[in-house]
Amino acid sequence: MEANTQNLAHQAPFPSDRWWVAGFGWELKDQPLARTLLDVPLVLFRTPDGQVAALEDRCCHKELPLSLGAIEPRGLRCGYHGLLFDCQGTCVEIPGQEAIPAKARVRSYELRERDQVLWLWHGSTPDSRPDSEPPAYPFHTDPAFRFGGDMVHYDAPYQLVHDNLLDLSHLGYVHVHTIGGNPGLHMNAQMKVTQDGEVVKVVRHMPGSEAPPTYAQAWPFRGRIDRWQEIEFHLSHLRIWTGAVDEGDAPLDDPQRGGFHMRGFHGVTPETHASCHYFWTISTNPKSNVEEVTRIVVDQTARTFLEDKEIVESQWRNQQRFGFRPQMDIHVDAGPNRARRVIRQLVG
Incomplete structure (x- = not known):
């Protein structure tokens, strides 16, 4: 068993700079969805106006999973101290505090919906951006x-x-x-x-x-x-x-x-x-x-x-x-x- 574990630990990374399936559009309702994809713990959600988003599932304050929070018109609110993050991972509100530090943000990921399929862009670097649209599925x-x-x-x-x-x-x-x-x-x-x-x-x-x-x-x-x-x-x-x-x-x-x-x-x-x-x-x-x-x-x-x-x-x-x-x-x-x-x- 130990040899098998070591084998897994040394496997190559997953192919990057491409779209991977993250789920289906109908899964995103009125609650955030926690899902680990490609070794990355994510929270997926849809805002009331229909925008889909994927963020690192970790508040930058006390590290509670953001998937335990609540969806609001402007984004996702942490369920511990109420920090509100928009779809790009930027903190736009800290309750009781006017100044928002520049480091008050979490990593965001490109998430797009096409033909009811949710597609996540898995980049080779944090700055990698999609070079194509997600695949279509006409059926x-x-x-x-x-x-x-x-x-x-x-x-x-x-x-x-x-x-x-x-x-x-x-x-x-x-x-x-x-x-x-x-x-x-x-x-x-x-x-x-x-x-x-x-x-x-x-x-x-x-x-x-x-x-x-x-x-x-x-x-x-x-x-x-x-x-x-x-x-x-x-x-x-x-x-x-x-x-x-x-x-x-x-x-x-x-x-x-x-x-x-x-x-x-x-x-x-x-x-x-x-x-x-x-x-x-x-x-x-x-x-x-x-x-x-x-x-x-x-x-x-x-x-x-x-x-x-x-x-x-x-x-x-x-x-x-x-x-x-x-x-x-x-x-x-x-x-x-x-x-x-x-x-x-x-x-x-």
């Missing part, structure tokens, strides 16, 4: 889709979650009652792995499949189906497009193919080197019974992610128990291994 606003989502906390390193999402061959074994299907079909799926810069893409086709439970409940398939899985790895998040058409109805490489679609957004953000946050949504295109089908897809997707959590956390505990031994690779590891190489290159 949260596309009228043809309905979506839902949540956050799952993992007591495991973030790259183990990447491994899990980039290798969907496990569906037939782990998700038998939802999106699984025949294990042999998953393990023998036609697979193509490509890379464009930092983006890794895994495409898997499974023609002539039996519809798994979630698919059968959500779409009126006539019989056997042709399934696809397209996984796109970006450092801060993955986009997974899965679905199916009736067997023979459309080529699986046709970008305009119809049928049943599930568009998954997967923001995987380190909390520490040994834990992470997994922010997910699933968007789908109901053909009928819109509310009921959306509920089925979202609820069963949530179930699969809890199944994945059990697998990944058990895997991590076993790695700690046995020590970091060399692992053998099999054919389904091509995508995860590419993603790991990308991260190694980014952190130097």
Whole structure:
């Protein structure tokens, strides 16, 4: 166990000068939200006029977490002595004292909201500023889709979650009652792995499949189906497009193919080197019974992610128990291994 702890202590820093997922817009209501991201304890909040902000979760006076304070029109008020901080971390009021020292401030972080996703800029220096807008995710606003989502906390390193999402061959074994299907079909799926810069893409086709439970409940398939899985790895998040058409109805490489679609957004953000946050949504295109089908897809997707959590956390505990031994690779590891190489290159 000691060797494992030392290994974690000497890991490279997280890739910087880029946007990471911090949560979802609907999480910011009338109370501040404490969340550690990339080893930084933060408080996230939304002012009454709709502005989102992220500050270091520490008052500069007596170091009470600012997340224990209260949101006001001008910012966030500390719950100990009432110092009021604006969205840039500057103290704008000290109750009972007119003069405000110049050092009365806390560090602020760039936080932006786009398509209901909260994005945090993780800079290499305190002065680093965004050089781009956060990524768009149109399936949260596309009228043809309905979506839902949540956050799952993992007591495991973030790259183990990447491994899990980039290798969907496990569906037939782990998700038998939802999106699984025949294990042999998953393990023998036609697979193509490509890379464009930092983006890794895994495409898997499974023609002539039996519809798994979630698919059968959500779409009126006539019989056997042709399934696809397209996984796109970006450092801060993955986009997974899965679905199916009736067997023979459309080529699986046709970008305009119809049928049943599930568009998954997967923001995987380190909390520490040994834990992470997994922010997910699933968007789908109901053909009928819109509310009921959306509920089925979202609820069963949530179930699969809890199944994945059990697998990944058990895997991590076993790695700690046995020590970091060399692992053998099999054919389904091509995508995860590419993603790991990308991260190694980014952190130097």
